[in-house]
Amino acid sequence: MHDSHQATKYFIKFQQLASHVQWGKATLCRQAYNGLANESRIHGPPRQAEYIIRLRKLIQAIDAQYWE
Numbered sequence: 001m002h003d004s005h006q007a008t009k010y011f012i013k014f015q016q017l018a019s020h021v022q023w024g025k026a027t028l029c030r031q032a033y034n035g036l037a038n039e040s041r042i043h044g045p046p047r048q049a050e051y052i053i054r055l056r057k058l059i060q061a062i063d064a065q066y067w068e
Contacts, residue, residue: 006063006067007056007059007060007062007063007064008060008063010035010036010059011032011056011059011060014031014032014035018031025052028052029051029052029055032052032055032056033055036059
């Protein structure tokens with residue numbers, strides 16, 4: 001992957017590590033959010049389990065724009 005794929009790399013690594021723990025979805029969402037760079041935390045912490053999917057898509061879009 002290119003340097004411009006930092007968010008994608010983060011979420012791939014996060015999913016790899018998440019598969020090794022027995023945490024609930026809400027905890028995983030909060031940990032995914034907490035691991036983001038401060039400038040990527042624009043929507044506040046997650047409130048529901050499905051949020052991680054929306055969060056991933058949003059952060060990857062922001063990351064792609066940054067690297068253009």
